[in-house]
Amino acid sequence: MKRATRMAAGLGAAVVAVGAGSMAAFGFGGTDPAPPPSSGLPPSTAKVTSTTLTSTEKVSGTLEYGAQHPLTRSAPGIVTWLPAAGEVITRGENVYSVDDQPVPAFYGSIPPYRPLKSGVEGNDVKQFEENLQALGYKGFTVDTKFTSATATAVKQWQEDLGKPENGTVQTSDIVVVPGEVRVAELLAQVGVPANGQVMKYTGTTRTVTVQLDVAKQHLVSEGISAKVTLPDGKSVAGTVASVGSIATAQPAQQGSSTTSTIEVVVTLADQAAAGKLDAAPVDVTLVADKRENVLAVPVGALVALAEGAYGVQLLDGTYVAVETGMFADGKVEIRGAGISAGTVVGVPK
Numbered sequence: 001m002k003r004a005t006r007m008a009a010g011l012g013a014a015v016v017a018v019g020a021g022s023m024a025a026f027g028f029g030g031t032d033p034a035p036p037p038s039s040g041l042p043p044s045t046a047k048v049t050s051t052t053l054t055s056t057e058k059v060s061g062t063l064e065y066g067a068q069h070p071l072t073r074s075a076p077g078i079v080t081w082l083p084a085a086g087e088v089i090t091r092g093e094n095v096y097s098v099d100d101q102p103v104p105a106f107y108g109s110i111p112p113y114r115p116l117k118s119g120v121e122g123n124d125v126k127q128f129e130e131n132l133q134a135l136g137y138k139g140f141t142v143d144t145k146f147t148s149a150t151a152t153a154v155k156q157w158q159e160d161l162g163k164p165e166n167g168t169v170q171t172s173d174i175v176v177v178p179g180e181v182r183v184a185e186l187l188a189q190v191g192v193p194a195n196g197q198v199m200k201y202t203g204t205t206r207t208v209t210v211q212l213d214v215a216k217q218h219l220v221s222e223g224i225s226a227k228v229t230l231p232d233g234k235s236v237a238g239t240v241a242s243v244g245s246i247a248t249a250q251p252a253q254q255g256s257s258t259t260s261t262i263e264v265v266v267t268l269a270d271q272a273a274a275g276k277l278d279a280a281p282v283d284v285t286l287v288a289d290k291r292e293n294v295l296a297v298p299v300g301a302l303v304a305l306a307e308g309a310y311g312v313q314l315l316d317g318t319y320v321a322v323e324t325g326m327f328a329d330g331k332v333e334i335r336g337a338g339i340s341a342g343t344v345v346g347v348p349k
Helices: 123-134 148-161 214-219
Strands: 006-008 045-047 049-064 069-081 094-098 101-107 175-177 181-186 193-202 207-213 225-229 235-243 248-250 259-268 280-298 310-313 318-328 331-335 344-346
Touching (some): 049 214, 094 175, 094 193, 101 148, 123 148, 214 280, 225 259, 280 318, 310 344
Antiparallel strands (some): 045 344, 049 280, 069 094, 094 101, 207 259, 225 280, 235 259
16 A cells, blocks of 8 residues: 555654764664654655765775885895985985996886996897887887997996996996885994895875774775775865775774775875875775765654654654665665655654
8 A cells, every 4th residue: 555645743644853963874773663753744844955975984094005026136246325215216216326326216127237338239228228218318219129329328327327338238237126215114224235125115195094894895996986084184085096805804902893894095185285195094984875865854853653764844744754765974864746846844853
């Protein structure tokens, strides 16, 4: 039988106000039936609005520069200069000095594994020439062949660095990194042999890593919005960049059971807003669901009708049965006959 949409309060329709604390985010509940005000009119009112409702979940995360990667040197010499921890190194800049000779950074994925000189061919040659050209050196063709023209450009590069101008690039003459890097930790000291791990580096972009309980993985997907709250209370907009697919068991805390988590990475829209923070605890508010252009009223305007339905009270004392949707930010999405934006409803107290 189709549920009646309007019923007079004087005809036995018992109602009860549904407070914000009387139901879960997506559940329903009520209190013991209470009679309406003797006047039959609500003590306060609110308008039905067309709005966007957003359901959120707050979780803990860590603001950091990401994984640290070791930088190793396998050649003789003594370390004579090192950068400071936290320093950013770009293409062509000195990563460290050995025997008072600078060792600059070149971008790429192929580590130096052989000397480069006239007659050598391969992808490592192309990678080197791409860097040389990016640094402003000319007169050669960027390809897989190390020609005499390449050697001439190398000699100019060596002269600018104060190195012997022989046109040959030794494996220890450059450091290959994936791009702009940040010095995370120094593992060597000035005055010690430069053979082994010299430092650890990270990328230069900070992200937030969240170890999310697998029970909440339905809340996230790549591309959804997030808000990162920093230790000083400031908020930075973010976006979920990746959601892990492998669950990891976390050690049980005292008095609690073992939980399994997946790793969620959130990027920041404004790196500068995070200041100089690193390895800092932050709160992340995830946008779990979003409903646009829905009709909503304050949760306090929702009443439970006698037969188990939910409704709202109009100013003429009648009740309109409604279907409820999302609950968020103290409001509830409603749908019902005759309900539209601007309709005034009662808010029982």
